[in-house]
Amino acid sequence: MGTSQAEAVASAQSGRTRRARPAGQWPVVAVVSVGGAIGAVARYAAGLLWPTPAGAFPWTTLLINAVGCALIGVLLVTVSELGSAHRLVRPFLGTGVLGGFTTFSTYTVDAQQLLQAGRVASALAYLAATLLLAMAAVWAAAATTRRFVLRRSR
């Protein structure tokens, strides 16, 4: 059996081993699921603590989204700049907890409800304020964290 043939067999075998465990992503799916539930419960609790009356400006959802965007800026910069975090940290905290905490669907449906009630100015202010605040939050948090992490690693 020639070298190339041995290599072919070896590579076929390693190919089989790789195919034999497509399960590499199931721990990720599991932590995303649990993290998402934790984030959603926090969002639901915030809604119970600071309820938005029908037709009122949805401050609670706006603040939830802004806070979640600031936190993901801190998290993802820390994870990517340090590069030493466990592989499940990002899916658990980022995709899971913060993904479950923040919401895009409530944002647009809240705006739709305001528009349907004829409160056009409120709806447009809400749509714009959330977007601007979220982008400012993620940018400021990422920039601050990057400066902090780089200073510490120097």
Added chain:
Amino acid sequence: MNWVLVVAGALVGAPLRYLTDRAVQSRHDSVFPWGTFVVNVVGCLLLGILTAAAPADVRLLLGTGLCGALTTYSTFSYETLRLAETGARGYAVANAAASVTCGLAAAFAGVAVGGWAWG
């Protein structure tokens, strides 16, 4: 009981976002974050349908729980920031504008469908 409904919905919604994002992202080569865009717009449509007149329990399970965890503002904002930082400013603006307008359009469409379905 309400908490259980929210948790149950989110336990499904969050991994559904993760798996949909992976499936969508593996099917195109562009830097545009189509995966998050798709889950957000679909979530807006679904929440719109529920908002019209679904029973309270269904809204907690599928609305607050499932749609809330299926859609995300944090990943949306971070991906938009990354586009802007990596020189793809046009894509960043397009992602923000398209997500908001398509999400809002989907919410309107959902409410219309829901009014018909639950009414």
